[in-house]
Amino acid sequence: MSPHFRRNAIIRTVASLAGDIAVGTAVAASCVWLIESALLGMFLSFLTWLLGIVLSLALSQYVVHPTVKLALSDHKLDQAAGAVSALADIVGHIGTSMTTGLWSAWRRDVVRPGRAARAA
Incomplete structure (x- = not known):
């Protein structure tokens, strides 16, 4: 395993983690805004958080990781x-x-x- 491969893998991993954190934070902020502005009840708040988690994972898998792979060849x-x-x-x-x-x-x-x- 060459040192260039390790270096590139570490850079991609850090970029992916930073992208995942950014997407998760953005989705969490939008969920909080939706819950507070719409005054959702307990059940709808739970569904909003559940939908937010699924959306965050999907964005991470289908947007962040391919973008990192494409941008950081x-x-x-x-x-x-x-x-x-x-x-x-x-x-x-x-x-x-x-x-x-x-x-x-x-x-x-x-x-x-x-x-x-x-x-x-």
Whole structure:
């Protein structure tokens, strides 16, 4: 099992869980709104929650998971990982050069301020 396969599987799993949570929260909020605004009785409230659970599971199975599978293909994830890796390398080089410059300026101006005055 390659590390790319594991990485892609973890990314897809996290995306699926986030989508499932979002769908479940949206359906639960709509059920609460319907129950409160329509002043449903106990039995109709139970039916609303039951219908909400079934709807949430159906949306998860038939909308969220296929969308994640389509949107996060191996090719797209590999390209995204390559882009993020390249960006991290660039930011690392910029950070190193900035840190070196700041460190030398700090040493010149703060640690040994007399040297700058003598040189002038």
